[in-house]
Amino acid sequence: MARNPRYDLLFEPVKIGPVTARNRFYAVPHAAGMTNSMPQMRAAFRATKAEGGWGVVCSGYVSIDPGSDDTPLPYATLWDDDDVRSHALMTEAVHRHGALAGIELWHGGGSVMNRLTRTAPISPSGTGWMATHVGFMGNQRPRVMEAQDIRALLAAQAAAARRARQAGFDIVYVYAGMGYLPYEFLLPEWNARTDAYGGSLANRARIVRELLEVTHEAVGGRCAVALRVSLEELRARPSASAASEAHELVALLADLPDLWDVKLDSSPTDCPPSRFAAEGSHEGVIDFVKRLTSRPVVGVGRFTSPDTMVGQIRRGVLDLIGAARPSIADPFLPSKIDQGREQDIRECIGCNICISSWHDSVPVRCTQNPTIGEEWRRGWHPERIAPAAGSASILVVGAGPAGLECALSLGRRGYEVTVAEAAEDLGGRLRFETRLPGLAAWGRVLDWRRGQLARLGNVAIYRGNRLSADDILGLGNTHVVVATGARWAKLLWSPLEVAAGSLAGPGVLTPDDIAAGTRPQDPVVVYDFDNYIMGGALAEHLARGGHSVRYVTPAGHASAWTIMSNEQPQVHRALAAAHVAVHTLTRVTGFEAGVVTLASQFTDALSRHECGSLVIVGARFADDALHAALTARPAELADAGIRSVARIGDALAPGAVVHAVYSGHRYARELDADPAGLTARRDAPLARSA
Ligand SMILES: Cc1cc2nc3c(=O)[nH]c(=O)nc-3n(C[C@H](O)[C@H](O)[C@H](O)COP(=O)(O)O)c2cc1C
Numbered sequence: 001m002a003r004n005p006r007y008d009l010l011f012e013p014v015k016i017g018p019v020t021a022r023n024r025f026y027a028v029p030h031a032a033g034m035t036n037s038m039p040q041m042r043a044a045f046r047a048t049k050a051e052g053g054w055g056v057v058c059s060g061y062v063s064i065d066p067g068s069d070d071t072p073l074p075y076a077t078l079w080d081d082d083d084v085r086s087h088a089l090m091t092e093a094v095h096r097h098g099a100l101a102g103i104e105l106w107h108g109g110g111s112v113m114n115r116l117t118r119t120a121p122i123s124p125s126g127t128g129w130m131a132t133h134v135g136f137m138g139n140q141r142p143r144v145m146e147a148q149d150i151r152a153l154l155a156a157q158a159a160a161a162r163r164a165r166q167a168g169f170d171i172v173y174v175y176a177g178m179g180y181l182p183y184e185f186l187l188p189e190w191n192a193r194t195d196a197y198g199g200s201l202a203n204r205a206r207i208v209r210e211l212l213e214v215t216h217e218a219v220g221g222r223c224a225v226a227l228r229v230s231l232e233e234l235r236a237r238p239s240a241s242a243a244s245e246a247h248e249l250v251a252l253l254a255d256l257p258d259l260w261d262v263k264l265d266s267s268p269t270d271c272p273p274s275r276f277a278a279e280g281s282h283e284g285v286i287d288f289v290k291r292l293t294s295r296p297v298v299g300v301g302r303f304t305s306p307d308t309m310v311g312q313i314r315r316g317v318l319d320l321i322g323a324a325r326p327s328i329a330d331p332f333l334p335s336k337i338d339q340g341r342e343q344d345i346r347e348c349i350g351c352n353i354c355i356s357s358w359h360d361s362v363p364v365r366c367t368q369n370p371t372i373g374e375e376w377r378r379g380w381h382p383e384r385i386a387p388a389a390g391s392a393s394i395l396v397v398g399a400g401p402a403g404l405e406c407a408l409s410l411g412r413r414g415y416e417v418t419v420a421e422a423a424e425d426l427g428g429r430l431r432f433e434t435r436l437p438g439l440a441a442w443g444r445v446l447d448w449r450r451g452q453l454a455r456l457g458n459v460a461i462y463r464g465n466r467l468s469a470d471d472i473l474g475l476g477n478t479h480v481v482v483a484t485g486a487r488w489a490k491l492l493w494s495p496l497e498v499a500a501g502s503l504a505g506p507g508v509l510t511p512d513d514i515a516a517g518t519r520p521q522d523p524v525v526v527y528d529f530d531n532y533i534m535g536g537a538l539a540e541h542l543a544r545g546g547h548s549v550r551y552v553t554p555a556g557h558a559s560a561w562t563i564m565s566n567e568q569p570q571v572h573r574a575l576a577a578a579h580v581a582v583h584t585l586t587r588v589t590g591f592e593a594g595v596v597t598l599a600s601q602f603t604d605a606l607s608r609h610e611c612g613s614l615v616i617v618g619a620r621f622a623d624d625a626l627h628a629a630l631t632a633r634p635a636e637l638a639d640a641g642i643r644s645v646a647r648i649g650d651a652l653a654p655g656a657v658v659h660a661v662y663s664g665h666r667y668a669r670e671l672d673a674d675p676a677g678l679t680a681r682r683d684a685p686l687a688r689s690a
């Protein structure tokens, strides 16, 4: 198919200092959890984006000095020549596919604890990051930077820039974003210095200017020098000489960087979940930058629509379309637009499971793209899959995220696939979950798979078809895959932190009951110890539907785990806006005669509240009765020619949608594969010179 001429603009080359990007698609710096400890995985992961058409592919954050150590978070290092070899694997791989390679040189300043190197952290005025996120908390505070520390910082940046050039990078960054050291100089909260680096914005920006200068000098005109800077706080600050301090900063440094890469200040605003921010959410902060510089500008905003991208360029907001998450969800996004295949783009759903993998310090995972991070380790390619090893017909029972992904991937391999779904609509759990506040974009998991399946002649889908074990034995498929999902349980939470002690009786409900149309009686208590999105989203949903809602959780925050996916601050705001009363560190101990009893987590102090319905959002158990019924009849399975019965997704082990999609995909990849080849390859750091 030919490219739509409306999108030609996206494929114009862009000159960035001494180098030229082949198009306007720019995969911005983002950590992927692989660091220098998994260099082959990292190289293959970045190379896949280059193969998918991105004009520039960047690294994640790369420490320039042992004094900037983010352990246990997954940062990379460029401290010595051994690190050069590790990064060179990536640049070579990216170059093979015709893209430029960028590296984000980083110093964490007062935001890191240097847990590994045990060096005292530094910051402009001895202020540290007083994070409320447990993952970022620490009890090591930085020391005030002295003049010699500033000289050492500039020297470390210059040395790292030289190594970056040696490793083959084309674009070398100065990173002044998100609470890290150069950003700390920009903000008076961090910077109370009285020397030439504090006070006026020109003084506070001096370190950024000098970092840019030493980087230019170090790369000697062979690489472009980019500045990544967070502008949200500065844009909110008045300036005597400009519309805001952000305007003043950009005017001050105007053409010093070869590229401006502009972003927001905190992960929840820079990388917001789709629940709380639409595509292009950065525009209101960064829209002025292009007017103040002649250098190209790249920005982000979960861009997946080529029309939005073209709009950003035509309206003079951006020159290059930056993407982290859209390039994870679909590394082939540019190629698909180039080939006139926009409908094939696997659009990011904004669930932020990817950012949670950064918080977890593991290779990046993605709800939409199960192959991410597995390019080298398992040899999975996002667009290619091995043809079927032989002919076989596979019955997939259940068309939720796992079943649909499994059917699609099996269908692509060429198997004859039948999908039987008990409900009239496809989607499993997502049929309900996408109706919860802000979760409509999660429907892309279904939409994309439905669209792709519709093109496969070898996959038949039957809705409203609840199959029994007897039915299946009569169908004569070669393999049966059970993807029947999971059910929420009416269990309470024990102080041992396990789900225990069943609560039955009228008025006790679960999300399954609400999904099935049960209308709870007011006042409603939502009791959440699942800690992911369901409890908070359901409470908000019921409150917005006119119910009086109380939200109770033994955790310290509502939807406690969503701190990992950048959602939690907004969950609290959303619950407050919907007038939901929130009780944290509290458990439900009983419910009868229209009264719920709550106990304080630490004091056991009791309180009683009127309650019409108690909705328990706690444990989930696999709905695996069909699997059990089938596997209990091995002789009949053999007689029917059924060679295997397997479970996938929630029917195997209840999890988030990301786990379900991965499980369905993995089954499809591994069916009929040589068992000897199924062990994932283990990556290791490149051997150090003595
Ligand atoms: C998994 C993940 C890791 C990230 N790591 C970094 C990083 O190392 N350095 C950085 O400047 N930004 C990082 N970011 C922020 C992104 O570069 C980007 O600014 C943000 O995700 C918004 O862009 P998007 O809407 O295209 O995802 C990360 C984002 C994600 C999702």
Ligand code: SF4
Residues within 6 Å of the ligand: 324, 325, 326, 328, 329, 347, 348, 349, 350, 351, 352, 353, 354, 355, 365, 366, 367, 368, 369
């Ligand atoms: S994990 Fe979710 S937010 Fe991240 S890239 Fe994938 S779909 Fe997008």
